[in-house]
Amino acid sequence: MQFATESEITAASKHVRSLATTLNQVLFGQEELIDLVITGLLARGHILLEGLPGLGKTELVKGLSKALGLDAKRIQFTPDLLPGDITGNPVLQENNGKRAFVFQPGPLFTNILLADEINRASPKTQSAMLEAMQERRVTVIGETHDLPAPFFVLATQNPIELEGTYPLPEAQLDRFMFKLEVSRNNVDTLEKIVNNRELGTEPEVNTMMEADQLQETLDLVRRVYLPDVVANYIARLVDSTHPGQSSASSGIKYGSSPRAALSLASAAKARALINERTHASFEDVKYVAPAVLRHRMILDYNARVEGKTTNDTIFALLDEVPFQAKETPRTMASQ
Numbered sequence: 001m002q003f004a005t006e007s008e009i010t011a012a013s014k015h016v017r018s019l020a021t022t023l024n025q026v027l028f029g030q031e032e033l034i035d036l037v038i039t040g041l042l043a044r045g046h047i048l049l050e051g052l053p054g055l056g057k058t059e060l061v062k063g064l065s066k067a068l069g070l071d072a073k074r075i076q077f078t079p080d081l082l083p084g085d086i087t088g089n090p091v092l093q094e095n096n097g098k099r100a101f102v103f104q105p106g107p108l109f110t111n112i113l114l115a116d117e118i119n120r121a122s123p124k125t126q127s128a129m130l131e132a133m134q135e136r137r138v139t140v141i142g143e144t145h146d147l148p149a150p151f152f153v154l155a156t157q158n159p160i161e162l163e164g165t166y167p168l169p170e171a172q173l174d175r176f177m178f179k180l181e182v183s184r185n186n187v188d189t190l191e192k193i194v195n196n197r198e199l200g201t202e203p204e205v206n207t208m209m210e211a212d213q214l215q216e217t218l219d220l221v222r223r224v225y226l227p228d229v230v231a232n233y234i235a236r237l238v239d240s241t242h243p244g245q246s247s248a249s250s251g252i253k254y255g256s257s258p259r260a261a262l263s264l265a266s267a268a269k270a271r272a273l274i275n276e277r278t279h280a281s282f283e284d285v286k287y288v289a290p291a292v293l294r295h296r297m298i299l300d301y302n303a304r305v306e307g308k309t310t311n312d313t314i315f316a317l318l319d320e321v322p323f324q325a326k327e328t329p330r331t332m333a334s335q
Contacts, residue, residue: 004223004278012217013276016042019067019208026063026203027056028196029189035274036180036291037064037154042221042270045177045263046133046153048118048168048295055182057156059202061114064154066205068214070111071148077121083128087138088145103140108132111148111211115155119165126172129153133175150218170298177263178288179295217273224269225279229324233282234264237289237321241297248316251303256296263292282323290314 016038023034037060040047049057065072075086088106092099107113108129118126132138136147155176158165173179185193197203209217240246242255249255268284275284294310303313 001223003225004220004273006278008220009224009273009276009278012220012273015209015213015217016274022067022205022208023060023063026205027060028192029185030056030060030182033180033182034060036178036288039267039270039274039288040178040291041152042217042273043177043263043266044150044152044218044221045266046175047155048173048176048179049154049156049182050159050179051156051182052184053158055184057182058114058116061112061154061156063203063205065112065114067208068112069207069210070150070214072112072114073107073110074114074116075107076116077118077125079120079122081121081125083125084140086125086128087132087140090141101141103143103145105145108138109145109147111150111152113151113153115153117158118155119157119168121166123166123169126166126168130172130175133172150215173295174257174259176295177267178291180291181294221266221270221273224272224277226265226269227279230268230280230282230285231265232325233321233323234261234268234285236325237285237317238264238293240317240321241293246317246320248313248320251299251306251308251313252297253300254298256293260292260296264288267292286318289318293317 020034020038023038024031027034037047041064049060051057062072062074075081084106086106086108088104088108090101091104093102115129128138132147132151133153136149136151138145138147153176157168238256238258238261240249241252241260243249243252245255264285265280267288268280271284271288272278272280290311293314297310297313299308299310299313
């Protein structure tokens with residue numbers, strides 16, 4: 001594989017900065033959140049946005065689809081939603097006097113799917129997304145149908161403590177590259193919102209990247225160089241999330257999967273491109289680690305009773321795991 005050149009990275013980074021500027025005009029005061037959303041997108045990952053209603057999660061996703069000029073569809077997840085309402089269903093049609101079932105694609109067949117309030121649907125309906133998010137295809141009555149490329153799921157969910165919500169299955173959570181927490185706005189941001197927005201109106205968003213430009217950028221991210229020492233750091237960091245592998249993992253019941261390591265590598269490459277670098281660094285991994293790991297770790301009962309959170313554990317792991325691996329002493333046999 002030919003690694004990305006400085007000129008290619010510089011040109012792509014310019015388009016990405018324009019995209020970020022546009023989205024910052026859609027959602028005020030959330031620069032870091034928007035930066036991470038763009039990072040996850042360039043890494044070809046699905047993103048889960050969690051926060052209280054009314055914080056702009058849906059508006060951000062809609063603005064992103066307009067800025068990229070991609071086909072986008074929205075599914076409002078409700079308790080009575082069925083799997084076929086997402087994937088599509090076979091419909092009996094008559095052609096030349098013969099009747100046959102013809103598959104009618106559902107809203108899942110799009111480039112950007114906004115899964116709004118995904119945790120309000122039942123676990124059975126949520127599981128209909130598993131194959132689509134991993135293999136980018138769906139199987140209905142034994143027939144497989146490929147999804148359009150690129151395909152991204154940007155889902156919003158309300159905190160599970162709210163009434164009428166269902167926790168997402170661990171298998172589905174693991175398919176989200178990032179879980180991002182949308183915080184409330186401060187006074188200055190609220191004032192800016194009041195002065196620049198009207199209830200019931202959407203901000204105008206221009207297309208900043210064409211579909212072919214986005215595809216070229218996605219391909220370029222894969223060609224960003226990942227040094228061996230950074231890959232080793234990713235492996236040690238993910239390994240440290242398992243019980244008994246580090247001091248900070250004392251309150252962890254279940255650690256992260258290999259998919260977390262792959263997500264860290266892809267996101268670090270995307271972060272490097274955004275910062276106009278041809279190689280990923282330790283700092284890139286450290287920056288994206290909370291978003292990648294927070295939904296892939298389960299704390300035990302004692303840790304939760306003590307008030308620990310996955311964020312606390314992740315930051316402790318980042319402090320404990322060094323960038324460079326410690327050299328093991330040479331054995332007598334190898335000397």
